[in-house]
Amino acid sequence: MQRPIIGIPCDIKTVGKLPFHAVGEKYIKAAVGGAGGVALLIPALGDESPIEDILEIVDGILLPGSLSNVEPHRYGGAASRPGTLHDPARDATTLPLIMQLVEAGVPLLGICRGFQEINVAFGGELFQHVQEEEGKRDHREPEVDDVEAMYAPAHAVRLTEGSLMKRWLGQEEVMVNSLHQQGIKRLAGALEAEAVADDGLVEAYRVRDAKNFAFAVQWHPEWKYESNPVSQAIFSAFGDACRARRARRDR
Numbered sequence: 001m002q003r004p005i006i007g008i009p010c011d012i013k014t015v016g017k018l019p020f021h022a023v024g025e026k027y028i029k030a031a032v033g034g035a036g037g038v039a040l041l042i043p044a045l046g047d048e049s050p051i052e053d054i055l056e057i058v059d060g061i062l063l064p065g066s067l068s069n070v071e072p073h074r075y076g077g078a079a080s081r082p083g084t085l086h087d088p089a090r091d092a093t094t095l096p097l098i099m100q101l102v103e104a105g106v107p108l109l110g111i112c113r114g115f116q117e118i119n120v121a122f123g124g125e126l127f128q129h130v131q132e133e134e135g136k137r138d139h140r141e142p143e144v145d146d147v148e149a150m151y152a153p154a155h156a157v158r159l160t161e162g163s164l165m166k167r168w169l170g171q172e173e174v175m176v177n178s179l180h181q182q183g184i185k186r187l188a189g190a191l192e193a194e195a196v197a198d199d200g201l202v203e204a205y206r207v208r209d210a211k212n213f214a215f216a217v218q219w220h221p222e223w224k225y226e227s228n229p230v231s232q233a234i235f236s237a238f239g240d241a242c243r244a245r246r247a248r249r250d251r
């Protein structure tokens with residue numbers, strides 16, 4: 001059987017004076033090495049994105065993290081503070097894509113910004129600065145130059161009863177890294193929490209009653225996925241779902 005095709009939506013990055021469509025290398029490597037797929041980068045064309053054609057081609061979609069924030073008007077939030085990085089082309093590409101791919105039963109894995117996007121696509125709301133909310137910890141990365149320290153395990157998350165993660169791992173809690181300041185303010189009704197931080201912030205969820213694998217995490221399992229059993233469980237479950245779809249398409 002041929003490897004499943006895993007679509008990864010791009011960010012818009014300015015290089016020199018021109019826009020480029022880009023995805024961080026660690027997401028591509030995890031889609032290939034962790035999930036066993038062929039990575040296909042999906043440009044952020046917004047309204048011009050051929051969603052139905054994309055869904056015909058792919059066996060799964062990985063929504064990667066990004067420094068940019070989902071624009072608050074997408075979830076009824078107050079305007080962002082001056083200087084906040086946005087990527088309206090990515091929002092306009094991923095938010096409609098998410099609803100259609102879940103409806104079509106295409107496997108979905110969301111990471112960090114991708115996790116936040118799925119919640120917004122399903123009608124949930126985000127905090128813009130989690131660390132300023134009463135009782136919440138600071139979920140941002142440490143201010144250091146060393147990337148190893150930035151992506152190092154930062155706090156525990158408790159796995160919920162009946163969660164996929166508890167079934168995969170047989171554990172009550174796991175340690176995760178933490179590099180975000182947006183976060184789940186209100187989890188959309190169609191989503192079921194899988195893991196929760198000690199301050200109550202939802203850190204992983206699945207789409208309840210989804211036709212296929214539809215799961216997302218606030219942390220970065222793609223970072224050194226090959227040496228992290230939690231990451232391996234996530235990418236292996238996602239890869240299995242993508243392979244099953246590939247096998248059905250090949251029949």
Ligand SMILES: N[C@@H](CCC(=O)NCCCC(=O)O)C(=O)O
Nearest residue numbers: 065066067068112113180181182
């Ligand atoms: N901007 C959002 C999302 C954070 C996020 O996805 N960070 C990724 C950082 C770069 C990377 O590792 O790809 C927020 O701040 O919550």
